[in-house]
Amino acid sequence: MSAIRFVIPSPEDIFMKWLDTLSDSKFRDFFVQRGARIGRNQVSPAENIEDIRRHAIILAFIKVKVQGRLEERRVRVSQLKKIEFYDYEVLKSVPIFKTIAKVSCEACSGTGVIKCARCDGTGKRKCSYCGGTGHIKCPECDGKGTIEISIKVWTSKDKKEKKKINVICPKCHGTGKIICRECHGVGKVPCSDCGGSGKISCSKCEGHGHLIRFKVGVIGSREKTMRYIAPKMLLKSKLLKQSLEHLSRVGFLKLTNILEIDQEKISKIIGYELENLKEAQRELSSLLDKLRKNMKVVSVSIRLYPVIELKIKTIKNKKALIAGIGSADNFVVVQLS
Ligand SMILES: [Zn+2]
Ligand SMILES: [Zn+2]
Ligand SMILES: [Zn+2]
Numbered sequence: 001m002s003a004i005r006f007v008i009p010s011p012e013d014i015f016m017k018w019l020d021t022l023s024d025s026k027f028r029d030f031f032v033q034r035g036a037r038i039g040r041n042q043v044s045p046a047e048n049i050e051d052i053r054r055h056a057i058i059l060a061f062i063k064v065k066v067q068g069r070l071e072e073r074r075v076r077v078s079q080l081k082k083i084e085f086y087d088y089e090v091l092k093s094v095p096i097f098k099t100i101a102k103v104s105c106e107a108c109s110g111t112g113v114i115k116c117a118r119c120d121g122t123g124k125r126k127c128s129y130c131g132g133t134g135h136i137k138c139p140e141c142d143g144k145g146t147i148e149i150s151i152k153v154w155t156s157k158d159k160k161e162k163k164k165i166n167v168i169c170p171k172c173h174g175t176g177k178i179i180c181r182e183c184h185g186v187g188k189v190p191c192s193d194c195g196g197s198g199k200i201s202c203s204k205c206e207g208h209g210h211l212i213r214f215k216v217g218v219i220g221s222r223e224k225t226m227r228y229i230a231p232k233m234l235l236k237s238k239l240l241k242q243s244l245e246h247l248s249r250v251g252f253l254k255l256t257n258i259l260e261i262d263q264e265k266i267s268k269i270i271g272y273e274l275e276n277l278k279e280a281q282r283e284l285s286s287l288l289d290k291l292r293k294n295m296k297v298v299s300v301s302i303r304l305y306p307v308i309e310l311k312i313k314t315i316k317n318k319k320a321l322i323a324g325i326g327s328a329d330n331f332v333v334v335q336l337s
């Protein structure tokens with residue numbers, strides 16, 4: 001690169017080129033005083049250029065390749081709300097909306113429910129009141145099946161005794177047992193964990209029966225070239241608006257590395273210092289750092305368009321701001337104000 005020379009257009013050349021583009025009435029308006037007769041070749045650039053500013057528009061073409069594969073993720077339905085999906089081409093790794101799919105939950109085979117562990121899926125548990133027998137000891141006869149009643153018996157002329165005899169218990173009818181009132185004789189009660197259904201909601205899939213699968217990665221083509229303009233402050237400028245369409249036709253300095261966007265190196269090549277190079281280099285290098293996190297930067301190609309802005313002030317005190325963009329042998333002139 002050190003051997004390269006790049007000649008930028010001189011302020012005089014830019015001025016003359018601009019002069020050529022003026023209509024006759026514009027020309028008169030700018031330069032011809034009442035009663036005077038002067039032609040375009042009689043106007044001196046030096047006398048009308050009040051100030052010169054040199055800077056550059058930098059166009060960087062960055063070719064990137066997406067590395068790695070799309071990564072698959074699985075989440076529960078309730079987790080979906082917390083994820084931000086993307087549905088347009090974006091060169092960073094993102095959850096991709098179009099890849100969302102349902103996958104059957106393995107824990108519950110897609111049913112959303114699993115067997116209740118407490119009742120082993122039966123929906124019932126042994127009644128603790130009767131120990132699962134369905135009956136309890138009769139409280140009336142304490143399980144004997146008979147009760148004693150005392151009767152009065154005269155055992156002699158003047159003696160009355162109480163005698164006890166056994167009769168069958170009227171509550172249990174002699175069995176000694178009565179039906180358990182907790183389980184109504186069944187010996188089992190509904191399981192409180194599953195409400196008697198024998199099934200509980202699957203916690204792996206929250207009862208949906210499925211999980212959500214999606215892919216994370218870069219959306220769009222795997223290799224592409226992106227174009228950036230630096231410094232960024234130019235993006236909304238009149239200069240860029242007016243010159244963008246010409247950039248493909250004018251001369252530029254080709255660089256292959258952002259390190260070459262260097263004040264000193266560039267001034268050696270073109271013979272002048274350009275403003276804003278530091279800013280442009282800083283912007284592009286932070287952009288590359290960001291890109292490299294998600295993809296491989298295949299190549300960088302940089303076009304540096306010198307911009308020579310001239311502040312014009314004519315003998316009639318008319319002002320204009322013009323800019324020459326490109327190389328000495330191939331440049332355009334745009335009028336900015
Ligand atoms: Zn499940
Ligand atoms: Zn249960
Ligand atoms: Zn009884």
Ligand SMILES: [Zn+2]
Pocket residue numbers: 127128129130131132133134135180181182183184185186187188
């Ligand atoms: Zn019971």
